[in-house]
Amino acid sequence: MIDVILPCLNEAEALPWVLSRMPAGFRPLVVDNASTDGSARVAADHGAEVVPAQTRGFGAACHAGLLAATSAVVCVMDADASLDPAELPRLVAELDRLEAAGGPALVLGRRRPVGRGAWPPHARLGNTVLARSLNRRAGTRLHDLGPMRAAPRAGLLALELADRRFGYPLEMVLRAARAGWRIGEVEVPYLPRTGESKVTGTLGGTVRAVRDMRRVLAEVAS
Template sequence: MDVVLPCLDEAEALPWVLARMPDGFRALVVDNASTDDSARVAADLGARVVPAPVRGFGAACHAGLLAATAEMVCVMDADASLDPADLPRLVAALADLGAAGAPALVLGRRRPVGRGAWPPHARLGNAVLARSLNRRAGTRLRDLGPMRAARRADLLALRLADRRFGYPLEMVLRAARAGWRVAELDVPYRPRTGTSKVTGTVGGTVRAVRDMRRVLAEAAS
């Protein structure tokens, strides 16, 4: 099982994340032009480091997906807000949901644990986007969760085009329109380690919402 970890300046968080990677799960730390020691830390801890020199969340995810070799892959943030120990539950749900080879996607629905885990502005932006997605795709999701599991070949077949923060929404939108089975499982969501680039700042949330709205607009055109 390969775990794609998009990484931008997460040297402080990586030791905790990689130490909690379950047996049988291989970490692919996708270094998205970090300016700290993320790549060195990851390599020293035994993770495979995948370079993604052009910055962008979608660019990092796509690079990790291309580098993966396992049949099933997971994607999750590398900032210690999510616990890799929860990954086996998503993979088990994926195996049940995608029985007989049917394409499927399982998302971790965030349940905040600890003060400041999910700032109000980020939670509001996520809720608005989830409602818009549900109207467009016929899904019934409550979170565009950053922890996910799917079959690698199925994800590549979606031909996801966004290379910025619209990537997670585009994945769900295209999967739903292609008739995939999509489900959510609750996962704990903790305050991240280090400085936030997205949900912890209003500016980061605005950028993410803008990118995702663009994906929705392009899908409707």
């Protein structure tokens, strides 16, 4: 069984579809980040384990899920229905392939927009700029800092990720690269999210995420 960490802030509308698409052998952990729309109840009603994370922040929710997980390999993905859980076995297969060569690995889903409004231009531009900065500093060759991921749980804990905001995903890649991990990408479809966007769908959310990631890049890479 592989635990799937789903950071969640007010995703009651999206959760039924996401949880219904969870593949066999994958256990959803919905990390409720102080939602006010009944997300925790919806998650529980659809068979997910609910992990409370009262401290607000994307990184705080991800890390609470990582601590609650028990499987050797964990996956992380957004809970807003922009990503299809049915793609997770492909990421895990690539993770197994990379780790067979020796040492820990991290696999990211490289997003391929499907449908109008799936990835607004301002969000795509911010992601591209950050990925290029990361590649220069860490020696990676990534195209996307995708939010769907697969990695060894013990290895992630050993990286001692410190950011608890939107810089968490970038810190994960940067520290993994610095630790000599193999890092790969698998293309996955990226759909228009369900419900109100809190990050990439708004210019303000994108600016906050980019600011957090640039801060982490400066701190960890220095």
